[in-house]
Amino acid sequence: MHALFTGLARFMAVLGGLVLTALILLTCVSILGRSLNGILHSDFVMGIAPDLAHWLIDIGIGPVNGDFELVEAGVAFAIFAFLPLCQITAGHASVDIVANALPRGANRFLRMVTEVVFALVLILIAWKLADGMLSKKGYGETSFLLEFPVWWAYAASLFGAVVAAIVGTYMAVVRVTEFLTGRILVWDGVETDQ
Template identity: 55%
Template sequence: MAGLHRIVLWLARLMALLGGAVLLVLILMTCISIVGRALNSLMHSGLVTSLAPGFAAWAIEAGLGAIPGDFELVEAGMAFCIFAFLPYCTVTGGHASVDVFTNFLPRGANRVLEVLIAGLFAAVLVLIAVQLNAGMARKISSGQTTLLLQFPVWWAYAACLVGAVATALVGVYVAFVRLYELLTGRVILPNAVGADH
């Protein structure tokens, strides 16, 4: 069990690191695009065109401006990031939880609830991965592309599917571990981290 837990934790951390790297690239790209858009507006301003018309024309001709398709890239990249962070959140018990009523239940009842919730969550995660795969297949067959960059929409679906499958695998693992914990009394995974009131 410990070896499998290390593998699942490694997968979850790898996905989180990939998601973090993509998020950093998106942040950098967004900042560059915002600065480029602002400088492009400045080059079109009356002040710059009257003081340095040649420089303004050169800068605009050189392509100074927003990164083309930045919104499309952010949309696809953020979808991947969300799915990339889910496995780590799932295996560490980092999802939001409401424990208003369960605090009054005995520990045994809470453990049974943890098993039921983990099983339901795993089923939903598998369903999301299956439906995302079906959606990707439809996008491949339709040949749909993005408006500006013209990259196939299914590429974003494929990137998200990697995270969705990893999350589904982690979710199924967590469900089995919660059942194992209930049957043996051992604690392997952390309890859900709720808000402190």
């Protein structure tokens, strides 16, 4: 069972990484285009090669139209795509100053409570994203420049949020079982042998 959820989490992380890589390339192309467009409009270039400058501007040398809209939607998806792997590997930041001094049973209780709270928060986020997506779809709201339906971005983020909620719920069940049985079912390097 753990291998299935780990595979799902890794798949989402790879998908998020691919989207993030595409967004980085898009941003670089847009910045390069914006810079070249500024150079082509400069008095120097217009003075020595006005025909070439106008031709390059006319074929579309410039920033990518709506780049910030695509980055906004894509980064939201990427964040939700990385959450399942972070959840299943206990990759969230933690402060263990007090927890390290506690006995094993107290640490297991804290881990269980933390996982249950994470699962509940992830479920709440997915639920509210679904509400937001349905609202945006109902109103027919579109982005300003590209005019793509805003609910598409919500749907992509919702996909990642639902997977994160599923993985978070699985990990909550694992940690509750560990607490109740006293056995460690999923070793992730955070356990203590006190």
